Amino acid sequence: MEGPTRAQTGLQQRQARGGILILGGGFAGGYVARLLGKRGSTIVSRENFMLYTPILPEAASGTLEPRHVVVPLRMMCRHSELVLGRAVSLDTAARTVRVETEVSASTAPVGAAEIHYERLVIALGAVARTLPIPGLAEHGLGFKSLADAIYLRNHVLRQLELAEAALSADDAKRHLSFVFVGAGYAGVEALAELSDLLRDTSRFYPGLKDIRQRWVLVDAAPKILPEIPTRLGDYAARELWKRGVDIRVSTTLESVEEHAVTLSDGSRLDTETLVWTAGVKANPIQGRLGLPLDDRGRVVVNSLLQVEGLGDVWALGDGARVPNEATPGRFDPPTCQHALRQARRLAKNLSGTPRPYRYRMLGQVATLGRHKGIADVLGLRLRGFLGWFVTRTYHLYQLPLLTRKLRVVTDWTVSLFFRRDIAELGMLGHPTSLRDDE
Numbered sequence: 001m002e003g004p005t006r007a008q009t010g011l012q013q014r015q016a017r018g019g020i021l022i023l024g025g026g027f028a029g030g031y032v033a034r035l036l037g038k039r040g041s042t043i044v045s046r047e048n049f050m051l052y053t054p055i056l057p058e059a060a061s062g063t064l065e066p067r068h069v070v071v072p073l074r075m076m077c078r079h080s081e082l083v084l085g086r087a088v089s090l091d092t093a094a095r096t097v098r099v100e101t102e103v104s105a106s107t108a109p110v111g112a113a114e115i116h117y118e119r120l121v122i123a124l125g126a127v128a129r130t131l132p133i134p135g136l137a138e139h140g141l142g143f144k145s146l147a148d149a150i151y152l153r154n155h156v157l158r159q160l161e162l163a164e165a166a167l168s169a170d171d172a173k174r175h176l177s178f179v180f181v182g183a184g185y186a187g188v189e190a191l192a193e194l195s196d197l198l199r200d201t202s203r204f205y206p207g208l209k210d211i212r213q214r215w216v217l218v219d220a221a222p223k224i225l226p227e228i229p230t231r232l233g234d235y236a237a238r239e240l241w242k243r244g245v246d247i248r249v250s251t252t253l254e255s256v257e258e259h260a261v262t263l264s265d266g267s268r269l270d271t272e273t274l275v276w277t278a279g280v281k282a283n284p285i286q287g288r289l290g291l292p293l294d295d296r297g298r299v300v301v302n303s304l305l306q307v308e309g310l311g312d313v314w315a316l317g318d319g320a321r322v323p324n325e326a327t328p329g330r331f332d333p334p335t336c337q338h339a340l341r342q343a344r345r346l347a348k349n350l351s352g353t354p355r356p357y358r359y360r361m362l363g364q365v366a367t368l369g370r371h372k373g374i375a376d377v378l379g380l381r382l383r384g385f386l387g388w389f390v391t392r393t394y395h396l397y398q399l400p401l402l403t404r405k406l407r408v409v410t411d412w413t414v415s416l417f418f419r420r421d422i423a424e425l426g427m428l429g430h431p432t433s434l435r436d437d438e
Helices: 027-039 053-061 146-165 169-175 185-204 230-242 284-288 336-351 384-398 402-417
Strands: 011-015 020-023 041-045 049-051 070-072 080-091 096-101 111-116 119-122 126-128 177-181 214-218 245-248 253-256 260-263 268-270 273-276 280-282 313-315 363-367 373-377 380-383
Touching: 020 027, 027 041, 027 049, 027 080, 027 336, 053 146, 053 185, 053 384, 080 111, 080 284, 119 336, 146 169, 146 185, 146 273, 169 177, 169 268, 177 185, 177 268, 185 214, 185 230, 185 273, 185 363, 230 245, 230 373, 230 380, 280 284, 313 336, 363 384, 373 384, 380 384, 384 402
Parallel strands: 011 111, 020 041, 020 119, 041 080, 119 313, 177 214, 177 273, 214 245
Antiparallel strands: 049 070, 080 096, 096 111, 126 280, 253 260, 260 268, 363 373, 373 380
């Protein structure tokens, strides 16, 4: 029998490739490593891929193959080293980060590494922001990761099956009622895509032809998509309303039960599906690294993207409070567009003379399903098919790797001619046991 490896018995001592250590392989961290090119870096990430979150709703609806919305970090950042794990402590005096390696959702850490750096980049991103609402943690579904998207698709398709088998119309209606809390990009796009999925597949369920699906969109703000110009937000609301979506603004979630939710307007909705998309918060791991944080848990950086008081430590992305010289007095919102621009500036700052970060947003885009979308590009406001086309074109342009672009284009082309697949793959990632008694 082989003895324990060195990683299992003690710390591995290693030096970050190129002297640059990047904590986080998401949108911000992955792009910094890619843009550094041959200079090289070491990425610490819990997954070996970068998730392209803007097209996650299309993976949930089956328009895109789930593997095509992620980009392998080893392919995206060919001159970087990848360490699968998570940072657990930081010693800025010794310039070392302790990393627990081989961490997954189902296994404990089996080793650790102490990585020495010359320059450190914090790009740990954000996690779903929840509130202490009774029942939310027990019965709510998130929509932040690829696993969330796949699970949500399986759950929605399972509700169709359960509605078809229901013994009463009331039970069927409950299974076909879907409540989304959060009317930002994630909530609106996910609801639009999944409602299209169910409408496309309903013809295979003749027993449900007289049962009306119910889609409810809830948000505390006075309008949906508050980040975009009012005219486009109003257009999005009208499009969803035409499809029968019940939009409830200036409304909050009060409680969640196993088979129902209660809203602040006093209504109680019978449902088996509550999807929480009401914002994000900075990764709480940052609080354990001894970094300067603001009252929202974001790393405080200056206009050069350097962490306050730490000249060799930099931060960007959703987990950082990034000042933008193009918008004095305001900090960048947690969007992929801003993370990419920050990554471009930071890669240049790490490679040469640091310059302040300055970026004026070019526009905003969103899809509404059914070949409809909205886009605000350089002051030109587009909607309908043209807005949808511009949105897809923008995402395709930003998606790294030609191979991934071709795969996504192929999926989009196929979806124009064929309806979405309705196979529910709840067993995905859960192999059948070889034990005879199970």
